Amino acid sequence: MIGRRVTYRTADGVRIPGTWRHIFIRNGRYFLTDLLIYADGLVDCWGLITVEEFEEKVRSGWVATTLPDGAGASAHAMATWKFGEPRNRLTPELLVAEVRDAIDRLNRRPDSIGRCMAAVSAFLADRTEENRAAARAAFLAIPASRRRRALGDMDSKDWPLRTLVAGPGGRTYLPQDPPVSQESYDRALAYFEERARRLAEHDAGIPTDGPATPHTPTVHLFPLCPDEPVADPGPVALRDDYPAPVTIGGIPYPSVTHAYWALSVTRPEVHDAIAAADTAATARGLAAAAARREGWEHLRTAVMTSLLRAKYDQHPRLAEILLATDDAILVYDDVNSAYWGENAGSGRNWSGRLLELVRSELHTRRAGIPGL
Template sequence: MIGRRVTHRMADGIRVPGTWRPVFIRNGDYHLTDLFIYADGLIDCWELVTLEQFEEKLRCGWVATELPDGARASGHELAAWKFSEPHTWLTPELLLAEVRDTVDQLNGRPDSTDRCLDAVDAFLADRTEEKRAVARAAYLAIPETQRHYALGDMDRKDWPLQVLVAGPGGRTESRPYGGDDPVTQEEYDEAVDYFEDRAQWIAERSSRVPADGPVTPFAPAIQLYESYPLKTSDDPDTRALRNNYPAPLDIDGVTYPSVAHAYWALSTDDPEVRAVIAEADTAAAARNMAVGAPRREGWEQARTAVMTRLLRAKFAQHPALARVLLDTDDATIVYDDGDSRFWGDNAGRGRNWTGRLLELVRSELHAERAGIGPTATA
């Protein structure tokens, strides 16, 4: 199962997704290490191998599923120990089956659990013994270590599934409280009811609209590329959302030519430098003037709050620009800033704080329009 363990490797410039899990490698002693599994079917266990080569390493015990009592082991120079009465759950067959399932999952293909549940659906639609046998074979094809998770039900685990594929009078693989009694008609009827309820729940879940709206934006992302020079326009496009766009704003009685001018002026505690920055011909010149000036104490911790205030002022004082921002709907705003990986996305290498704050201010403008902002009255 992939879970949260997500990684990748690059192959011929292509990003190949992958995941990893712990295993023991026997190379003289036993070594606890990571087994990396990739979507193209290659496995990294101290070297990249194919699934067939990995199977050979399993069969010969180089990738170890049996841990002998008294054998020495180590883990990444963190610790060394000897096994004492070790117990393992995996066999070479089980581990190989789990790895094959993982490759299917990485590729978005049905794995053994999906194939089993499809066979169960086919049986429920046409309840013949032939189709029950197919469903039972598909259940047994799920790695034993993964069967408990097949239904995603941590209370009943896979018990309803076992009962359904066994049928009345049949034998299950295990019982929750032990014993090997055959399946009763009552147990079977309960299992059928369980799957019918489960099918209804899945259908309702797939059609349910999240109460708080979609998780991902429905509008395509907007990238605000760096562009020079920027000039005021009667019909501005998204370039007007950039901080160096000429949009004079009043902050504490001082007029600045742009957000960038105001930001760099407020970054210094030297009043004379601040006044010179406010008169700079371009935003780039304002930045260059600020570079050598002393920073305000605590500026690094306060700068996002300052930028938020400046963006709010820009769009409050320029309704036409506010409409440009509102017209971006719920799109992700990707802001490029060649001078700062803090403020810019910069091909995924930056933090994109300007883009994130533009989205925040946009949400505030939407709230104000809808009358549901913090100042709205009930």
């Protein structure tokens, strides 16, 4: 079953989220491998293919759902073995349904469970047999491997669901279940009424520490920056290489980038040449030709934090631009550094994260919290 595993791939500079599960490929013998499923509807099982092409590979048996007794199997570079009395839990239809559900979830669309719960809500609001039949059909459309987790209740599992959609006197999809009694049906109704009450309380509640996600759209700080200050720079002024002079220890630097690279070296003449460079790109180039200060990788984050604080303390107008980003995630692109830049998902985005820290400190100052 596909769980909460997370992966991604990058296509044309865009990060495409994905998930994965184990499967067997039948290529002569059976090979244990990873099936990668992506939000754009592509599936990777020894090559990127569409869902329709994947479905054909499943139906042909190349993606195996039946593992014969005595068949040879292999996990690359790990082990080889033969199946002994295998118990097969998948069918082609079940595997394809799981993959389609995963694509829906990656796109934040209702999957088969979401569609079922919407149908159940419609039935509870208007308890006609027509609505019950629709809810039952939606429940049975959930892959069998996921039904017992549909309610997210590992104590009751799917008992309330299968009882509700069967109705009094009806039979559930499990052959061992007896016909639904009126008492069992009433208990299922009570379960959903209590569940609705808890969900309403949860939805109405405000997290004690505030929202977990920002309400302001993400701000991307792309690597395009003027060499001279402009009258109304907007978010580009938040870039480290924007020409906003900062004074550190009595020494003026043309930008945060100039100061950062100048402080990364120990030789005074190299420091001075970097500080006097005509552009931030030139400053970086001069620093690249010199040796870094010993242990620079342990110092650089604190140095950059101090420089950003200085920039926004010394340039109140730029501080207003930073504050105007509200609670947005700041995504900083840096073609030269996967440490400072987010770089389409391949970097750590430390410049963006530190800007968010300094922004929070500016808000704290405005709030007048004593002692901070």
